[in-house]
Amino acid sequence: MSKRQLPPDRVSSYFRAESGVLAVITVTGLLYNIGLVAGPWFEGQMTETLARILLGENSFSVMVSLAAGYIAVIAAVQGLRFLKRFYVRRFANKVNRRMKRVLYGALVRSDRGDLERQGAGTVLTKAISDVDDCAEGMRKFTTEVFDTGVALAAYAGMLLWYDWRLALLSMAFLPGSYALAERMKRPVQRTGAAFKEQAGVLNAATMDRAVNALTYRVFGREEERRAAYEEHLTAYEHAAVKANLWTASLPPLYRVLSMIGAALILYFGGKNVLGTGWTVWSIAKFTTFLACFTKLATKSSKAAKLFNAVHKAQVSWKRIQPLMREIPAVPAVSAGRVERLEIRDLTCGYPGDAPLFSGLDLTACRGQIIGVTGPVACGKSTLGKAFLCEQPYGGSIRLDGRELAELSPWELTGLVGYLGHDPELFSGTILENVLLGDTGDPMDYLRAVCLDGEVAAMTEGLETRVGTGGVRLSGGQAQRLALARTLAHQRPLLILDDPFSALDRATETEIFAHLRRLAADSVVILISHRLYLFPELDRVIWLENGEAKVGTHEELVGNTPDYAAQFDAQREENSHE
Numbered sequence: 135m136s137k138r139q140l141p142p143d144r145v146s147s148y149f150r151a152e153s154g155v156l157a158v159i160t161v162t163g164l165l166y167n168i169g170l171v172a173g174p175w176f177e178g179q180m181t182e183t184l185a186r187i188l189l190g191e192n193s194f195s196v197m198v199s200l201a202a203g204y205i206a207v208i209a210a211v212q213g214l215r216f217l218k219r220f221y222v223r224r225f226a227n228k229v230n231r232r233m234k235r236v237l238y239g240a241l242v243r244s245d246r247g248d249l250e251r252q253g254a255g256t257v258l259t260k261a262i263s264d265v266d267d268c269a270e271g272m273r274k275f276t277t278e279v280f281d282t283g284v285a286l287a288a289y290a291g292m293l294l295w296y297d298w299r300l301a302l303l304s305m306a307f308l309p310g311s312y313a314l315a316e317r318m319k320r321p322v323q324r325t326g327a328a329f330k331e332q333a334g335v336l337n338a339a340t341m342d343r344a345v346n347a348l349t350y351r352v353f354g355r356e357e358e359r360r361a362a363y364e365e366h367l368t369a370y371e372h373a374a375v376k377a378n379l380w381t382a383s384l385p386p387l388y389r390v391l392s393m394i395g396a397a398l399i400l401y402f403g404g405k406n407v408l409g410t411g412w413t414v415w416s417i418a419k420f421t422t423f424l425a426c427f428t429k430l431a432t433k434s435s436k437a438a439k440l441f442n443a444v445h446k447a448q449v450s451w452k453r454i455q456p457l458m459r460e461i462p463a464v465p466a467v468s469a470g471r472v473e474r475l476e477i478r479d480l481t482c483g484y485p486g487d488a489p490l491f492s493g494l495d496l497t498a499c500r501g502q503i504i505g506v507t508g509p510v511a512c513g514k515s516t517l518g519k520a521f522l523c524e525q526p527y528g529g530s531i532r533l534d535g536r537e538l539a540e541l542s543p544w545e546l547t548g549l550v551g552y553l554g555h556d557p558e559l560f561s562g563t564i565l566e567n568v569l570l571g572d573t574g575d576p577m578d579y580l581r582a583v584c585l586d587g588e589v590a591a592m593t594e595g596l597e598t599r600v601g602t603g604g605v606r607l608s609g610g611q612a613q614r615l616a617l618a619r620t621l622a623h624q625r626p627l628l629i630l631d632d633p634f635s636a637l638d639r640a641t642e643t644e645i646f647a648h649l650r651r652l653a654a655d656s657v658v659i660l661i662s663h664r665l666y667l668f669p670e671l672d673r674v675i676w677l678e679n680g681e682a683k684v685g686t687h688e689e690l691v692g693n694t695p696d697y698a699a700q701f702d703a704q705r706e707e708n709s710h711e
């Protein structure tokens with residue numbers, strides 16, 4: 135089966151898609167873990183040799199060659215470990231990328247209305263952190279299968295080989311330690327949850343005191359608030375002590391329990407050395423056995439970590455699984471060029487309300503930029519959204535003769551690009567926000583929106599994380615980044631709703647020049663309150679009092695006094711700056 139056909143809503147697909155990398159991990163992982171057993175073997179041999187040297191039965195050179203062999207084996211084992219970890223990391227990165235590509239594809243083609251209601255940026259941020267948790271869980275699982283699973287098997291095999299009775303006896307206490315840990319999870323979780331809750335209450339109380347400090351002072355309620363705050367603080371301290379007591383006191387107990395096996399080895403293993411036990415051992419075997427057991431006991435305590443990581447990944451996967459669907463490629467006909475946009479007798483509004491405007495007629499050709507403006511709340515954004523067909527419109531909007539309302543959502547996605555008021559950035563990097571999982575050079579688009587210099591000056595450049603909704607960026611940076619994203623995903627019809635509102639005039643003019651060049655193959659609908667650039671537009675739509683007037687800038691200045699007045703007012707304002 136080819137990689138493309140693997141169903142993206144199954145975790146196994148992501149493992150199968152990376153079977154090559156997993157094969158390398160398996161080979162290096164097996165060699166590394168089997169090599170690990172060589173350590174205790176060498177330690178046993180060196181202890182034996184030391185005893186013999188002291189008794190005069192061996193020369194020092196034997197010890198030197200053993201030590202050299204030990205160092206060589208450790209170096210080889212660590213080399214294999216490095217290789218295995220490198221490939222596990224690579225595997226996790228590839229899974230992460232693949233999952234994000236599927237996720238972006240699904241979200242970008244989701245119903246815009248739904249997404250807007252939930253806040254598209256927030257949906258993406260949550261889903262992306264779930265993908266990160268899944269990929270991390272898969273990484274830990276893949277690591278621990280070898281580092282814990284295979285290593286435990288190798289150590290256990292070695293113990294059984296040396297003395298199976300003593301091996302079973304000493305290992306019998308390990309499950310007891312896990313069972314106890316499992317049973318004690320409940321009070322640990324309960325006190326931990328209570329502590330977290332108290333921390334939340336205290337945070338809220340702290341915020342309340344800080345934000346409303348002035349109000350409390352003015353109304354003479356400071357002392358009362360202080361007393362309430364002290365109560366929260368005391369409750370927080372008690373909860374913290376309880377939670378810490380449980381979490382700190384139990385692990386040593388588990389360790390003592392699992393190390394009972396070591397005491398048994400000292401006793402029965404000693405008998406083996408003296409020749410009165412179940413089998414006959416040299417000092418080397420005794421030392422190797424003890425070292426293997428200690429390593430096994432330590433390793434096995436990590437098994438819980440593996441289960442936790444897998445459990446967390448499962449929870450995240452459940453949340454994102456419904457989003458992980460294969461998205462059919464946008465039909466080729468939609469992604470191609472469009473020569474003409476024809477709007478006839480267009481009426482827009484919301485169900486139950488009078489139309490915001492009606493009778494809009496316009497024909498625009500590829501490469502043209504059409505401005506839309508008018509007084510506050512005249513319906514500019516509503517006109518922009520009409521091209522997304524979220525609400526039914528009256529009249530007709532045709533792209534090369536194809537009525538938008540009759541197209542499938544995916545065809546529409548291939549034809550219409552949209553940038554709304556809200557930049558809708560998600561908490562990924564600048565690069566991810568521009569490319570949305572596609573390939574290409576984001577710098578071209580960042581240059582076009584005059585953001586390249588600022589990104590280059592950031593310590594992490596394109597890898598800078600922008601925070602949820604782009605909170606780490608200024609308003610102007612967020613707006614330009616969203617515009618770069620729109621330009622990076624060119625469509626034959628581009629709707630830009632007030633894309634320059636947070637920019638200064640010089641930047642706006644420069645970006646506009648780039649827009650002309652980059653969108654030469656599209657029809658651009660540019661909605662704006664600011665009219666500086668309107669003389670350069672191919673046509674202007676003026677919406678007012680339910681009417682839509684269309685003309686060149688000069689025509690509207692001549693026949694629409696309100697448009698002329700708004701343009702003059704802005705020009706005058708600008709000349710005073």
Ligand SMILES: Nc1ncnc2c1ncn2[C@@H]1O[C@H](COP(=O)(O)OP(=O)(O)OP(=O)(O)O)[C@@H](O)[C@H]1O
Pocket residue numbers: 484490509510511512513514515516517
């Ligand atoms: N989803 C909606 N349901 C009902 N009415 C809406 C909806 N969205 C907007 N409106 C109303 O439609 C009118 C026009 O809104 P719209 O956002 O299109 O105007 P605008 O010209 O873009 O405004 P602004 O100048 O503030 O950008 C407003 O009165 C608004 O309250």
